[in-house]
Structures are given as C-alpha cells and as structure tokens.
Amino acid sequence: MVELAGRPVTHLELTKWAFLLAHETPSHGGASFYDFLPYKYGPFSFALFHEADDLVRNGYLRDTKADGREAWARAAEVDARVGNMPGGLRADAARVVERFVSRTSEQLIDYVYDAFPWYTSNSSIRKLSKRPLAKCAVYTVGYEQWSVDQLLNTLMRRGIVRVIDVRRNPVARRYGFHKSTLTRLTSRIALEYVHFPELGIPSELRQDLQSDDDYASLFDEYTTSLLPRRQDAVAEVSHLVSDKPSVLLCMEADPAMCHRTRLAAVVSSQTGLPVQDIRGAECELTLS
Numbered sequence: 001m002v003e004l005a006g007r008p009v010t011h012l013e014l015t016k017w018a019f020l021l022a023h024e025t026p027s028h029g030g031a032s033f034y035d036f037l038p039y040k041y042g043p044f045s046f047a048l049f050h051e052a053d054d055l056v057r058n059g060y061l062r063d064t065k066a067d068g069r070e071a072w073a074r075a076a077e078v079d080a081r082v083g084n085m086p087g088g089l090r091a092d093a094a095r096v097v098e099r100f101v102s103r104t105s106e107q108l109i110d111y112v113y114d115a116f117p118w119y120t121s122n123s124s125i126r127k128l129s130k131r132p133l134a135k136c137a138v139y140t141v142g143y144e145q146w147s148v149d150q151l152l153n154t155l156m157r158r159g160i161v162r163v164i165d166v167r168r169n170p171v172a173r174r175y176g177f178h179k180s181t182l183t184r185l186t187s188r189i190a191l192e193y194v195h196f197p198e199l200g201i202p203s204e205l206r207q208d209l210q211s212d213d214d215y216a217s218l219f220d221e222y223t224t225s226l227l228p229r230r231q232d233a234v235a236e237v238s239h240l241v242s243d244k245p246s247v248l249l250c251m252e253a254d255p256a257m258c259h260r261t262r263l264a265a266v267v268s269s270q271t272g273l274p275v276q277d278i279r280g281a282e283c284e285l286t287l288s
Contacts, residue, residue: 004097008066008073011049012041016108017096019043023116025092035146037153037189038122038131042112045149046185050175069105121156122189134159134245138264138271141278144253148176152189155247158278162192162246164237166260168200172251194240198233200250201226201259215257223262234263238270247278255280 001017002009009017019036022029036043052072055061061072085093100108113120117128139160143151155163163186170179179195186193201222209215227234240246248267252258255277264275 001093001097002061002072002074004094005101008064008071010066010069010071010105012069012105013100013108014052014072015044015048016042016112017100018045018048019112019116019119020100021093021096025096027086027089027092029092030086030089035150035153036119037149038119038129038156039189040122040124042109042123043116043119046152047147047149047175067105118157131156132159133161136242136245137273138241138268138275139245139247139278140250140255140258140260140264140275141247142250142252142255142258142260143177144251146253148174148182148185151176152185152191154278155191156189160191160245160247160278162194162240162244163249164240164246165193165195165249166199166237166263167195167250168197168202170195170197177251192246196233196237198230199227199237199263219259219262222259223266227263227266234266234270237263238267241267241273242271253279 001014001021005013018029018034019042021027022033022036034045034048036045038044052061056063056072059075062075064071064073100111103111109125113123113126113128120126120128121131139158141151141155146154163182165179165182170177170182172178176182176185183193201218205218205221209218237248241248248260248264250258250260255261261275261277267273268275
C-alpha cells in the first residue's frame, strides 16, 4: 500500500487503510492478513507495526515524516513488489488507496470511527462504544492459530479485564505470545496480566504424548498429583476469577487437550463459578 500511494504514508494512514482492506473489500486482505483491536486512534494492529519495523530493519521500508507525523516510505533501492500480489488483493488494495489517499488524517479517522464504532472503545479522541464487562466465571482460552491482535480484541469484546497465564514456559515463536511481549501489549489496552508458571505442566511430563489416552493420563496426573501441591496458587487464582472477569490462558485451542480445563474445574469447585471457554461460548456481558 505504501508503493501504491506513491508517497510516504503515515503510520495512522497505513493502519487505517489496512483495516479497511480487511473489512471493506472482497479479499479481506488475504487469508492470513492482520487482525485489529481498539486502540488510541481506533483500529490498530500490533503485528502490523512489528512487521513494518522488521521491513525497516531489513531495508525494504525506511522511517520518515509526513505532515509532521511518523511515516514509512519505500526504500529507494528496493524494487516495487506490488506486481507479486494476487490480482484480487492488488485490485482491492489499489481501490482502498485511491479512495482514501487524498483524505486528511482527521477525515480518515472520522470515516473509520463512524463506520466501525467498536474500535473507538479505547480511543483517546472520542468514544462511540464502550468496552463491555463480563460476569465473573472461570473463563479459559487458547491462542493457537490466532494472532495476538485477534486474541486481545476477542478478550475485550467478551468483557475480560485480566489475563491469567498458566503456561509453564511462556515462550512462543509467534509474535506477541512471549511473556515479556504479552505483558507489554496487555498493559497498553488496560488488560491486567499475571503469570502462574507453577500451574503449568513441566516439559518433561509432556514427552511422547501420542494418543488421547496419553493426554488423559497426563491430565489425571496433573489433577491428582501436581495441583494438590499448588494449593496456594490455586487459591489465588480462585480469588482472582471471583474478583473480576479473568481468563486462564494457554496455547491449545481445544480445551479438552489442555491442562487449563482441569485447573478450571478445580477453581470452579472452589468458587462455584461456571467454566466457559471463550472460543466455544459467549460470555454474559454488561456495559461497564
């Protein structure tokens, strides 16, 4: 889209154009395009900025200024890449750029805000929507096959205000899910983050898991052997989920294949709260 614009593109412009490409075109930006969440100036993608920074470091883009704002421009020595885009995506991107390239930042923001009010819910300019607040329950979620933006947007839409990370080793190859990065990103959107590594399953116990029976045996051992030795941590989690809507976070999308479900059952028995996996059930919401 920077190439199509034929000029430096501000961070705000590129973010909003990419959002409109994802939400207002037939291609939706392609099968693995960016996800977006509400941020200071409407829809935003942490992953987009991360990848743009990589392109700057690798010499494909360069940092510059446009209209007094931070911007990106194509590096002079890099050949145009637009021709390598699939035809439908290229046409959609061109239409978005042609439609909005002459609009001011204020006009672009006004259009996006009016058309997509949810994404104003964290805005520092004006809010046309409020973040909901879920009723307390033992919520769980796995981020497998999701981007960090999709995860965080889903949690906000579902009214979650605290993430309880129950991974033993909070590292991930995919951007956004390493503990240090996730801590930083959640803090930017007013989500609390806490980590209980002692409630994860040690790596050595996860070796040679081949069948459903292997997983069942592992989770039985987790429930009957490990959790009884972690009563203080379980009690703290029980307090946290009763205090405000919180979610137990791990990697696996299928809750049946993750230890968080066994932990959730124990926490439910202590609190009397129902268990709900966020990818499988709607949360009961009120407006905060």
